[in-house]
Amino acid sequence: MTTTGDIESTSDGAPRDPRDRVERYQPTAIEPRWQARWADLRLYDTDLDDRSKPRFYLLTMYPYPSGALHIGHWYIKTPTDAIARYKRMHGFNVFLPIGFDAFGLPAENAAIKNNINPRDWTMANIEKMRGQLRSMGATFAWDHEVVTCDPEFYRWNQWMFLQFLKKDLAYRAVSPVDWCPNDGTLAREQVEGTDRVCWRCGAKVEKRELPQWYLGITDYADELLDFSGIDWPEPIKAMQTNWIGRSTGAEVAFTTAPSAHHAGGEELRVFTTRPDTLFGATFMVLAPEHELVATLTAPERKAEVDAYVAAAAAKTEIDRLSTDREKTGVAIGADAINPVNGARIPIYIADYVLGTYGTGAIMAVPAHDERDFAFAQAFGLPIVQVVMPPDGDPEADLAAAFTEHSPDEVMVNSGRFTGRKATDAWGEIVDWLGEQGKGEPAVTYRIRDWLISRQRYWGTPIPVIHCTDCGPVAVPEADLPVLLPETVDYRGSGDNPLTRDEAFLAVDCPQCGKAARRETDTMDTFIDSSWYWFRYLSPHFAEGPVDVDLVRDWTPVDQYTGGAEHAVMHLLYSRFFTKAMRDLGLADAREPFRRLFNQGQILGADGERMSKSRGNVEDPDALVARYGADAVRLYLMFMGPWDQGGPWSAGGISGPVKFLNRVWALTIDPHGREPGDQTGGALPAGEEEHDARDRMRAAAHRTLRDVTEDYEGFRWNTMVAKLMELSNLLVRYRGTSVAGLPEWDEAVRLLLLMLAPAAPHITEELWSRLAEARGEAWESIHVQRWPVVDEAAIVEQTREIPIQVNGKLRDRITVPAGISEIELEQIIMARDKVVAAIGEKQVARLIHAGGGRLVNIVLRG
RNA sequence: GGCGAAGUGGCGGAAUGGCAGACGCGGCGGUCUCAAACACCGCUGAGGGAAACCUCGUGUGGGUUCGAAUCCCACCUUCGCUACCA
Numbered sequence: 047m048t049t050t051g052d053i054e055s056t057s058d059g060a061p062r063d064p065r066d067r068v069e070r071y072q073p074t075a076i077e078p079r080w081q082a083r084w085a086d087l088r089l090y091d092t093d094l095d096d097r098s099k100p101r102f103y104l105l106t107m108y109p110y111p112s113g114a115l116h117i118g119h120w121y122i123k124t125p126t127d128a129i130a131r132y133k134r135m136h137g138f139n140v141f142l143p144i145g146f147d148a149f150g151l152p153a154e155n156a157a158i159k160n161n162i163n164p165r166d167w168t169m170a171n172i173e174k175m176r177g178q179l180r181s182m183g184a185t186f187a188w189d190h191e192v193v194t195c196d197p198e199f200y201r202w203n204q205w206m207f208l209q210f211l212k213k214d215l216a217y218r219a220v221s222p223v224d225w226c227p228n229d230g231t232l233a234r235e236q237v238e239g240t241d242r243v244c245w246r247c248g249a250k251v252e253k254r255e256l257p258q259w260y261l262g263i264t265d266y267a268d269e270l271l272d273f274s275g276i277d278w279p280e281p282i283k284a285m286q287t288n289w290i291g292r293s294t295g296a297e298v299a300f301t302t303a304p305s306a307h308h309a310g311g312e313e314l315r316v317f318t319t320r321p322d323t324l325f326g327a328t329f330m331v332l333a334p335e336h337e338l339v340a341t342l343t344a345p346e347r348k349a350e351v352d353a354y355v356a357a358a359a360a361k362t363e364i365d366r367l368s369t370d371r372e373k374t375g376v377a378i379g380a381d382a383i384n385p386v387n388g389a390r391i392p393i394y395i396a397d398y399v400l401g402t403y404g405t406g407a408i409m410a411v412p413a414h415d416e417r418d419f420a421f422a423q424a425f426g427l428p429i430v431q432v433v434m435p436p437d438g439d440p441e442a443d444l445a446a447a448f449t450e451h452s453p454d455e456v457m458v459n460s461g462r463f464t465g466r467k468a469t470d471a472w473g474e475i476v477d478w479l480g481e482q483g484k485g486e487p488a489v490t491y492r493i494r495d496w497l498i499s500r501q502r503y504w505g506t507p508i509p510v511i512h513c514t515d516c517g518p519v520a521v522p523e524a525d526l527p528v529l530l531p532e533t534v535d536y537r538g539s540g541d542n543p544l545t546r547d548e549a550f551l552a553v554d555c556p557q558c559g560k561a562a563r564r565e566t567d568t569m570d571t572f573i574d575s576s577w578y579w580f581r582y583l584s585p586h587f588a589e590g591p592v593d594v595d596l597v598r599d600w601t602p603v604d605q606y607t608g609g610a611e612h613a614v615m616h617l618l619y620s621r622f623f624t625k626a627m628r629d630l631g632l633a634d635a636r637e638p639f640r641r642l643f644n645q646g647q648i649l650g651a652d653g654e655r656m657s658k659s660r661g662n663v664e665d666p667d668a669l670v671a672r673y674g675a676d677a678v679r680l681y682l683m684f685m686g687p688w689d690q691g692g693p694w695s696a697g698g699i700s701g702p703v704k705f706l707n708r709v710w711a712l713t714i715d716p717h718g719r720e721p722g723d724q725t726g727g728a729l730p731a732g733e734e735e736h737d738a739r740d741r742m743r744a745a746a747h748r749t750l751r752d753v754t755e756d757y758e759g760f761r762w763n764t765m766v767a768k769l770m771e772l773s774n775l776l777v778r779y780r781g782t783s784v785a786g787l788p789e790w791d792e793a794v795r796l797l798l799l800m801l802a803p804a805a806p807h808i809t810e811e812l813w814s815r816l817a818e819a820r821g822e823a824w825e826s827i828h829v830q831r832w833p834v835v836d837e838a839a840i841v842e843q844t845r846e847i848p849i850q851v852n853g854k855l856r857d858r859i860t861v862p863a864g865i866s867e868i869e870l871e872q873i874i875m876a877r878d879k880v881v882a883a884i885g886e887k888q889v890a891r892l893i894h895a896g897g898g899r900l901v902n903i904v905l906r907g
Numbered sequence: 908g909g910c911g912a913a914g915u916g917g918c919g920g921a922a923u924g925g926c927a928g929a930c931g932c933g934g935c936g937g938u939c940u941c942a943a944a945c946a947c948c949g950c951u952g953a954g955g956g957a958a959a960c961c962u963c964g965u966g967u968g969g970g971u972u973c974g975a976a977u978c979c980c981a982c983c984u985u986c987g988c989u990a991c992c993a
Contacts, residue, residue, distance in 0.1 A: 239990090281911050285988060288910060293992075318993065331993090373991090403992045410993090416908090417991055492992055613988075684931070686920055690913090698919065701931040707946090722939040722947040764921070767930035774930090777947090848926040853974040855926055893925095893973055900925045904973045 068718060071710035073674020077807040081183055089826060090185035092141045094583060094596055102138040103600050104130050105579050105639070107608030107616075108145045108192075111171040112152060115178040116656060117664040117682075117694060122645045124679040125688060125762055126607045127184035131803035132757050134185075135832040141600065142185055143582035145192035146172050149200070149571045151229055151246065154504045163534060164504040168195055178667065183675050183806050185828075190582050194574040195504070199581060201527030202591035203573050204509040208520050209630050215262045218518055222402075223497060225254040230501030230542075233570060234494045235289065235614045245615075259508055259567065260495040263622045267292065267491045269636070270621055276602075278642040279689075282613045289614040291492025295319035296476045297405065298485040300330060303381035303390050307344050314338065314382050314393075317404030317490055320414060320451070321475045322468045325460035326432035327409035328422065330382045330393045331375065333401035334358035342393065344379025351378050351395065358397045373398060373421040384409070385484040386475070387461055396421060404490050412447065419447035432460050433468045496619065498570040501542045503534060505568030513555035513562040522556050528564070542566055575616050576623035579603055580633065592632050602635040610644035617642070643760060646691020648682075653693045664694050676805035677703045683762030683804060705770050706808055709801065712776050713794055713812040719781035727781050738779060739789040745775050746793035747839040753800050754832070766804065772797055795833075802827045849874055850902040851883040867894055874901060 084090060106126040109119055130142040146168075153164035160167070172193060179186065192199055210216035224232045226244035231254070236245045244251055263270075267290050273283050295318050304310030314330065332339055334355045343351045354376040375396030382393050398417055399408055412422035412429040422429050431440055433455050434448065440458035455468040463471045479485030499508065507528040509521035521528055531550045534543045544550055544566040555562040577591070583600055584593035602624075624638040649655060650662025657663065669678045680702035686692055711718065719727060729738055749772045756765035776793055779785055795816070802809040806828060813827035842863055847870070849857040857879040861870060871892055874880055880903065888906040895902060 238988090281988085284911055288989070291992065295993085316993080320993080398991045398993095400992065408993045415993070417993075420991095490992080610987080684919090690920095692919075695919075695932085698932050704946090705931090711946095720939085720947040721945095722937090724938055724948050763919090764930080767921075770930055846926090850925080850974070853925090853972095858926075891973075895925050895974080900974090902925075902973055 068711070068715045071707050071808065073676055073706075073807065074671065076811045077181075077183060077675050080807050080810050081180060084185075084826075084828075085180075087826075089828065090142075090187060091189060092139060092187045094141065094600065096139050099137055099139040101600060102133045102140045102605075103579075103603045104133070104140055104142045105582075105603045105606045106142070106144075107606075107612075108147050108575070108578060109175065110147045110150060110152075111168055111175055113171045113174065115175055115666055117666050117669075118648050118656065120182065120666050120678060121648045121682050121691070122607055122609070123179070123184055124182055125645070125683055125760065127182065127186075127806075128679075128683070128757075128762070128803040129605065129607075129760070130185050131806060131828055132832070134828065135799075135803065135830060137831070140185075141190075141582075142187055143190040143192070143579075144179060144184075144186040144188065145578060145582065145585075146175070146194065147571065147575055147578075148172065148193050148195035149505045149568075149574060151502060151504070154502060157504075157534065163532070165195060165532075181667070181670055181675060182679070187582075190585055192578055192581050192585050194571070194578065197527045197529055198586065199578075200506040200574070202581070203506040203569055204521070204526050204528060205523060206577075206591060206627070206630075207509060207569070208523060208526075210261060210626065211520050213629075215265065215626060216259060217262070218257055218259050220255065220257045222253045222255050223258055224251045225256075226251050230567075231256065231258055231497055231499055233497045233572075233615075235618070256499075258497050258499040259510075260497055261622075261626075263496045263619070264491055264493055266622050266625050267493055269625055270618065276637045276640055276642070278639075279610070279644055282610060282617060282642065282644065285613040286618055289493060289618065293317075293319050293490050293492075295488060295490070296321045296479065296485050297488040298324065298385060298409065298479060299483075300382040300385060300409065302338075302342060302393075303383050305344065305380055308342060308380060312338065312342075314407055315405045316407045316409045317488060318409060320411065320472075321479070321485075322451075322457060322463075322472045323411040323414045323432050324384065324386045324409065324475060325457075325463070326411040326413050326430045327384050327389075327391060328412060328428045328430055329391045329410045331396045331399045331408050331410050331418075331421070332378075332393060333399040333406040334395045334397055335401040336395070336406045339378065339395055342378055342380040347377065347379035350376050354395060373417070373424045375421065375425070377425075385479060385482070392427075394421075394425070402494070403492070413444055414447055414449055416447045416449065419444075430459055432457055434458055496570075496622070498573060499567040500570055501566075502568055503530070503543050505571055506573065507544070508565045508567050508569055510565040511553055511555060511562045512565060513558060513560060515560060516555055516557045516562075518565070519555055519557050519562070525556070542568075544568075572616055572619050576619040577627065579638070580627070590632070592627075594632060597633050601633060602637050603639045605641045605643065606639035607643050607645060609647065611647075643689070645688050648691050649693045651694050651696075656694075662694075664696070669696075669699070673699055673703055674706075674807070676808050677706055680706070680766060680805050684766040686763055688760050688762055701770075702766070705766075705773060706805065708773050708777055709797065710808065710812065712773065712780055713798065714815060715780075716785040716790060716794070717781055723781065725782075727783075729782050729784070730778065735784055738782070738784045739787060742775065742779065742784065742789040742793045743836075743839040744842065745772055746789075746796045747836050750796055750800060750833055751835045751840065754835070757803070762804070769797060769801055798827060799830060799833050802830075845898075847898070848900050849877070849880060850900065851880065852905055853902060854883075856880060856883040867898075870894075870898075870901065874903070 104126065106123055130140045133140045148168050153168045156167045157164040194200060207216055224234065224237045226232055226247065226249050228247045228249050229244055232244060232251065237251050238245050242251045243249060271287060271290055271292060297315050297317050298321065300314040300316060302308060302310045302312040302314060339351065339355065373396060375394045377392055377394050380393050381390045383390060399406065410418040410421065412418040412427065413431045414433055419429065429444060431444060431448065434440060436454055436456055451468065453467065453469050457463045457466050457468050457471055463475065476485060476487055507530060509526060509528045511519050511521060513519055531547050535546060551563050553562055553564050554560065580592045580597055580601065583596040587593045620638045624633055625636055627633040628636060650660060652662050654660055654662060666678060677699060681699045684702055729735065749768050753765050753768050772793065779790065784790055798809045798812055810827050814824050817824050844860050845863050846858055846860045848855055849859060857877050859873060859877065861873065884903065884905065890904045890906040893902040893904060
């Protein structure tokens with residue numbers, strides 16, 4: 047270290063900046079050097095078989111290789127790296143893998159545009175992004191990298207699909223599906239917003255009737271509602287719960303009434319969550335696509351009904367909604383019979399009843415359902431109140447549907463149930479229907495099975511062969527992987543080129559041996575992300591998708607970090623896959639991620655989502671080149687709470703930059719003083735050397751205690767603030783007589799250790815220089831143990847106590863720490879300000895609050 | 908419409924029943940410098956006052972409490988998700 051401690055000695059020569067004699071902080075010189083050194087030493091390779099330390103599987107959502115990292119990647123990944131480093135300093139064997147979500151449409155679009163293979167485009171991007179990820183100084187276990195477009199990975203997508211087929215967890219069905227002109231078919235949860243657009247490309251989605259492959263996620267609906275044993279953010283659990291949408295109720299069998307054109311007696315089942323309102327059903331509504339519409343429609347109504355059905359079928363969901371909830375429908379000229387009272391009620395079709403939910407038919411109870419109420423009003427249908435508050439009028443005209451369903455409500459106009467509490471009667475009615483074989487308890491879900499077929503090239507081929515005789519036949523496991531053809535003929539079109547690739551298509555049926563055709567759909571890329579963290583453990587394992595022993599030791603993941611935008615997609619699929627894999631004996635945990643943290647999103651300076659088209663994208667490479675990775679890491683952590691995100695503003699980065707410069711100066715030049723320093727190297731007024739030494743120790747250990755808590759809770763912003771506070775104190779003592787004393791050295795050492803996980807390069811550099819100055823051998827700061835708080839150092843001799851009168855701050859006194867309440871009260875009551883604030887009033891009592899932290903004097907009157 | 912999150916200085920934010928505004932940005936004044944930049948020191952919620960201090964102040968209105976940014980009730984605003992789910 048180069049320190050002389052005496053700046054006056056330079057002043058007799060030509061005037062010059064005294065700081066020039068000290069080396070300045072140059073992050074761009076330091077950072078690549080340490081990154082290379084860490085890599086050479088294999089400092090962050092994880093030995094997964096090491097049983098001497100507790101394991102910690104830290105996972106962060108893998109990036110899509112779009113071509114460049116953006117600041118959002120830094121926002122999630124650098125604090126995650128800080129967690130890894132912090133946990134290592136606590137003796138954990140930390141596994142922090144990284145990989146690439148390498149299948150997907152952008153590669154295909156690039157291929158069409160530039161007439162190159164999507165693989166080449168993808169792999170070039172990956173190579174570039176690897177370099178960018180390294181520039182973060184993050185401790186990723188690169189030797190476990192997974193790239194999902196590698197056959198070594200996607201063959202196991204195919205293998206698992208075959209296992210799912212055997213268990214009927216994968217199946218093919220023809221049904222109306224959401225079709226995006228760019229991405230092909232989409233799963234239900236991949237269509238967003240009121241105007242029904244594709245989650246990825248934003249194009250409007252239309253309905254198509256197609257044969258498609260599904261995974262039976264609904265089989266696991268109930269288990270997916272159980273979040274016990276995992277520590278996830280409440281909003282995500284709420285979103286998943288809403289998405290799964292479990293409704294308990296009953297299926298009730300209405301029957302068709304005999305009429306001129308129909309014999310009657312046919313069952314019409316409805317699902318209801320309100321069996322207690324059965325007596326109020328005044329009509330019935332079928333979805334236009336309901337299978338019985340054709341047979342039940344009266345001849346004279348046929349033309350109108352057919353027209354309505356055709357119109358509904360032609361309408362996309364967009365159009366259905368654009369009618370702004372105005373109810374439309376047509377009576378079909380047939381009646382149904384209500385099983386509870388034998389009432390004949392007319393049957394309508396209306397598009398507000400969905401064919402895909404429940405039974406596709408409802409009993410309409412206009413008095414107690416807003417939609418039914420609106421329909422009844424529009425069509426002049428009777429409205430009969432059957433549930434009301436205890437003081438209600440059963441014959442009153444309702445202005446709106448009465449949907450309250452609390453223990454107070456009583457039933458009216460309901461035959462033998464009249465006068466009963468509605469909540470009590472709910473179950474009895476279901477039981478009563480059950481005894482007569484006219485209904486039973488039922489549960490329905492909003493969630494649909496996961497549609498995984500995509501009409502795209504750049505994905506995992508679905509391992510199925512279509513034979514004219516045998517139908518769809520699974521590719522034998524021995525024939526896996528079904529490889530994507532290397533050369534692709536796009537002919538400038540956006541179609542799936544597999545459909546034109548005769549070499550790919552032509553194959554013999556594995557069952558009968560006749561000429562057959564391969565399935566050309568590929569899998570939704572969310573399949574890849576549904577289990578990639580299992581593969582990280584053994585990326586080259588050839589005997590199966592996962593090494594079951596490693597999975598047992600290392601999963602579930604201890605901590606997962608990533609965005610909340612995947613709440614009902616990736617984060618739900620992953621839970622499903624884990625449970626399905628468990629049932630295949632591939633995993634033994636029922637949940638994938640023990641703890642989940644959703645960071646916020648970094649927006650552009652304009653407060654909008656960052657996007658190239660808006661021109662508000664912040665380039666992390668440029669920031670790193672200018673300020674260094676440590677400053678960028680620290681600034682992102684310092685911005686605000688991690689789960690909050692917020693608009694980017696480059697201005698604030700100067701704070702962390704200045705902080706790092708001070709840490710640098712404190713460490714390599716403790717005796718130096720800045721040229722404008724007006725303190726003359728003196729301690730703060732009234733402070734003796736021993737006071738200063740105590741203060742440094744106390745501050746360092748109090749900071750350690752608080753910062754440790756902040757690390758545990760991922761509260762980076764306050765963590766950085768507290769380190770800044772400590773460094774501010776040391777800056778004040780720099781160049782004074784206490785700089786360089788043991789308490790100073792300890793405070794600097796603790797400051798570096800506490801900062802190390804967040805700013806790994808500068809701390810490593812300074813740590814090495816401290817070792818060098820002491821003539822010790824270098825040992826990385828990142829393999830040091832996290833320091834231990836000395837509670838004795840924090841204990842203070844005196845305390846400052848705020849004094850309130852009637853809750854208003856009136857005075858502050860400094861007293862010895864161990865003072866008794868009686869002594870304290872004597873001092874307080876003698877204070878001028880307190881006496882003045884009390885005035886003529888009487889003191890009612892004194893409150894010693896918060897364990898002696900504050901005193902409040904309460905006055906009478 | 909439903910579910911969820913959040914409203915605090917000029918700005919990002921801290922404080923989750925006990926001193927509101929930690930820490931930082933920006934701003935103002937000073938030191939250093941021939942000068943500027945950097946760096947360093949001080950001030951910086953609003954109003955009043957020469958000052959000591961006083962009053963007001965955490966979206967709005969009420970409530971609980973000795974004491975409320977924090978807890979409760981009602982409302983307003985913003986953001987995210989959802990969208991006729993019977």
